[in-house]
Amino acid sequence: MPEVESFNLDHTKVRAPYVRLAGRKAVGGGVVEKYDLRLAQPNREAIPTAALHTLEHLLAGYLRAHLPGVIDLSPMGCRTGFYLVAEGPIGEEAVLEAFRKALEDVLRHQGEIPGASFRACGNYRDHDLKGAKAWAQRVLEAGLKVQPTL
Amino acid sequence: MPEVESFNLDHTKVRAPYVRLAGRKAVGGGVVEKYDLRLAQPNREAIPTAALHTLEHLLAGYLRAHLPGVIDLSPMGCRTGFYLVAEGPIGEEAVLEAFRKALEDVLRHQGEIPGASFRACGNYRDHDLKGAKAWAQRVLEAGLKVQPTL
Numbered sequence: 001m002p003e004v005e006s007f008n009l010d011h012t013k014v015r016a017p018y019v020r021l022a023g024r025k026a027v028g029g030g031v032v033e034k035y036d037l038r039l040a041q042p043n044r045e046a047i048p049t050a051a052l053h054t055l056e057h058l059l060a061g062y063l064r065a066h067l068p069g070v071i072d073l074s075p076m077g078c079r080t081g082f083y084l085v086a087e088g089p090i091g092e093e094a095v096l097e098a099f100r101k102a103l104e105d106v107l108r109h110q111g112e113i114p115g116a117s118f119r120a121c122g123n124y125r126d127h128d129l130k131g132a133k134a135w136a137q138r139v140l141e142a143g144l145k146v147q148p149t150l
Numbered sequence: 151m152p153e154v155e156s157f158n159l160d161h162t163k164v165r166a167p168y169v170r171l172a173g174r175k176a177v178g179g180g181v182v183e184k185y186d187l188r189l190a191q192p193n194r195e196a197i198p199t200a201a202l203h204t205l206e207h208l209l210a211g212y213l214r215a216h217l218p219g220v221i222d223l224s225p226m227g228c229r230t231g232f233y234l235v236a237e238g239p240i241g242e243e244a245v246l247e248a249f250r251k252a253l254e255d256v257l258r259h260q261g262e263i264p265g266a267s268f269r270a271c272g273n274y275r276d277h278d279l280k281g282a283k284a285w286a287q288r289v290l291e292a293g294l295k296v297q298p299t300l
């Protein structure tokens with residue numbers, strides 16, 4: 001079976017919250033980068049599905065507002081963070097700054113959750129704005145750092 | 151806020167299970183494609199976290215074995231499917247074939263779940279191989295088709 005990058009990361013050594021460069025791939029003459037945006041400490045906590053889903057909806061827009069070239073932002077199956085795929089080169093520090101600003105936007109968000117209707121969403125009942133804001137606040141208070149791959 | 155492709159999809163009109171081309175982005179002189187691999191019918195069902203997480207681990211390897219150029223495969227926050235990001239052009243039919251083969255591999259999988267240890271995984275307790283196989287079987291029995299964007 002082909003190798004999967006995340007299976008080689010030692011999840012017992014990383015310290016959330018953090019931003020980590022998970023991989024780089026040459027495409028055409030350019031490059032696509034993948035970042036591990038980790039909010040919760042692996043195997044110690046996990047973001048409940050509703051808060052994670054709302055964070056996905058909010059960060060989809062807010063992260064794109066601070067970072068050009070975003071291709072995808074999706075939650076991890078382990079529910080401790082998100083994978084960001086974007087056209088690079090960007091660098092960990094610039095991603096960290098954009099992620100921090102996007103989390104501040106989540107905290108300030110007022111009104112409806114974007115795209116969370118029966119028509120626009122795949123699971124419109126499973127949302128939690130209060131929970132999403134609580135996770136954003138926790139991460140901002142703890143302070144994001146760049147995590148090398150261990 | 152920048153536009154997010156999935157918020158423009160009419161989730162009441164699509165019929166799971168399916169493969170849909172969700173987007174294309176020029177990178178360098180090449181192209182990166184994003185596919186919506188939908189296992190469950192939006193707003194009617196959702197894959198439980200443990201089965202979704204195990205599917206993520208298994209498909210990470212098995213899909214790469216059948217499809218070159220995979221950059222990311224991540225579950226959707228709504229828990230009805232996965233987003234695949236890959237170097238293109240591939241095309242819906244070729245993605246469908248690779249996804250079908252990977253689901254057959256999931257059904258045949260014996261032994262441990264790859265990368266599901268305390269060290270290699272972010273939530274090693276939240277796995278369900280039986281549930282993952284049951285979803286793979288359901289999708290294969292229902293039959294995958296190409297879904298246009300509605």
Ligand SMILES: [Zn+2]
Pocket residue numbers: 053057115116120121122123124227228
């Ligand atoms: Zn949604």
Ligand SMILES: [Zn+2]
Pocket residue numbers: 077078203207265266270271272273274
């Ligand atoms: Zn995992």
